[in-house]
Amino acid sequence: MHLLAGGASKEAWAVDADGERLLVRRAAGGVIHAATLSLEHEFEVLEAAAEAGVRVPKPIAYLGELGGREAFAMERVEGETIGRRIARNPPRGLETQLADELAKIHAIPRERLPFLRGGDILERFYDELDSVGDPHPAIEYGLWWLREHRPQPLPEVVSHGDFRIGNVAVSDRGLEYLLDWEFAHVSDPREDLAWPIVRAWRFGADERRLGGVGELRPYLARYAELTGLEVAEEDLGWWEVLGNVKWAIGCLTQCRRHLTGVDRSVEYAVLGRMAAEMEYELLHLVDGR
Amino acid sequence: MGDRPAAPELVEAVWEFLSTEVLPTLDDHRLKFRTLVAMNALGIARRELESDETDLSQDELRKLAGRIRSGDVPPDAHSILTAHVAAKLRVSNPAYLEKYE
Numbered sequence: 111m112h113l114l115a116g117g118a119s120k121e122a123w124a125v126d127a128d129g130e131r132l133l134v135r136r137a138a139g140g141v142i143h144a145a146t147l148s149l150e151h152e153f154e155v156l157e158a159a160a161e162a163g164v165r166v167p168k169p170i171a172y173l174g175e176l177g178g179r180e181a182f183a184m185e186r187v188e189g190e191t192i193g194r195r196i197a198r199n200p201p202r203g204l205e206t207q208l209a210d211e212l213a214k215i216h217a218i219p220r221e222r223l224p225f226l227r228g229g230d231i232l233e234r235f236y237d238e239l240d241s242v243g244d245p246h247p248a249i250e251y252g253l254w255w256l257r258e259h260r261p262q263p264l265p266e267v268v269s270h271g272d273f274r275i276g277n278v279a280v281s282d283r284g285l286e287y288l289l290d291w292e293f294a295h296v297s298d299p300r301e302d303l304a305w306p307i308v309r310a311w312r313f314g315a316d317e318r319r320l321g322g323v324g325e326l327r328p329y330l331a332r333y334a335e336l337t338g339l340e341v342a343e344e345d346l347g348w349w350e351v352l353g354n355v356k357w358a359i360g361c362l363t364q365c366r367r368h369l370t371g372v373d374r375s376v377e378y379a380v381l382g383r384m385a386a387e388m389e390y391e392l393l394h395l396v397d398g399r
Numbered sequence: 400m401g402d403r404p405a406a407p408e409l410v411e412a413v414w415e416f417l418s419t420e421v422l423p424t425l426d427d428h429r430l431k432f433r434t435l436v437a438m439n440a441l442g443i444a445r446r447e448l449e450s451d452e453t454d455l456s457q458d459e460l461r462k463l464a465g466r467i468r469s470g471d472v473p474p475d476a477h478s479i480l481t482a483h484v485a486a487k488l489r490v491s492n493p494a495y496l497e498k499y500e
Contacts, residue, residue: 244457244460245457245460245461245463245464245465246460246464247460247463247464247467247476247480247483248480248483248484250463250464250467250468251467251472251476251477251480253468254467254468254470254472316498376433376436376437376440377433377436379440380436380439380440380443383443383487383490383491383492384491384492386484386487386488386491386492387488387491387492387495389480389484389487390481390484390485390488390495390496390499393477393480393481393484394499396477397477
């Protein structure tokens with residue numbers, strides 16, 4: 111048994127039991143982000159996704175408290191998860207495979223997961239931005255633009271909440287598993303659809319709009335074919351700005367984990383300086399619109 | 400202020416030490432990654448120490464943020480903010496700006 115990764119809110123342990131290769135996810139000591147699911151709920155989401163036929167590691171069991179902290183076990187899977195490596199050499203067909211999985215997630219009945227939260231996303235962003243303390247007028251500008259240009263909402267669906275390259279495991283065959291369900295919530299389906307097109311999640315392959323791995327057209331066409339929901343590229347513009355605002359604020363709040371001493375780490379520290387990249391991108395995206 | 404090396408030169412020396420003596424010895428990819436992140440942090444610190452740019456003060460930023468929040472957005476806000484964020488990026492990640500050229 112050994113620790114694969116540790117952080118402020120979650121640990122991941124590799125455990126081999128009765129010939130099965132397991133991954134045990136356990137809560138760590140740190141403060142958990144307000145929008146993060148408990149491990150019990152994350153496990154339920156994983157079960158619901160598996161029932162819906164989404165490619166996820168097989169959920170094994172919710173373990174309750176393990177040494178005072180809750181944990182669950184799932185299948186330990188193989189596959190490439192490093193965004194930069196996937197974007198350098200994306201497997202063929204990944205665009206439509208991403209749409210396949212997203213359509214299955216969005217079809218999960220909301221009543222199957224009644225604990226998932228929704229609510230006004232811009233209000234949540236303002237709360238998070240205020241928790242940072244320092245002024246960020248470029249992010250304020252993005253939030254103001256979003257307020258002024260709100261699209262007509264679509265009916266809310268079960269949403270993965272962090273659907274992007276970096277949270278999928280791929281092989282030469284294409285998409286193998288969808289990982290990291292802790293941000294699941296209910297939202298307008300376009301929030302998930304647009305999250306992987308945010309420039310930061312193209313991992314340097316900027317010219318491939320969809321996560322640095324492919325084009326938007328086949329992805330949106332496949333999603334429409336499976337869900338009946340036609341979303342045009344330009345309908346994602348507002349959500350792409352929203353995604354940049356979200357990740358800019360995410361960088362700042364994660365950096366505060368370091369600055370406040372909750373979880374000292376050079377990785378969290380430099381995120382505070384990375385927020386400017388999303389600020390620049392959002393200003394670029396809203397220019398003249 | 401004091402004797403050489405000056406602060407940017409000290410930061411550079413640590414960067415070179417990590418780059419030439421530590422990084423090549425690392426096998427663990429996680430540790431490698433974190434070392435690269437640490438070197439990146441040193442690069443930011445060095446550029447900030449060497450920078451003579453003048454940017455908006457914290458007070459000006461706070462006022463502008465407050466005005467935008469209340470919906471009273473100055474007509475030149477977009478260009479002021481683009482210049483401000485570009486100044487931050489010249490310190491944090493100058494290569495990033497090239498994407499927009």
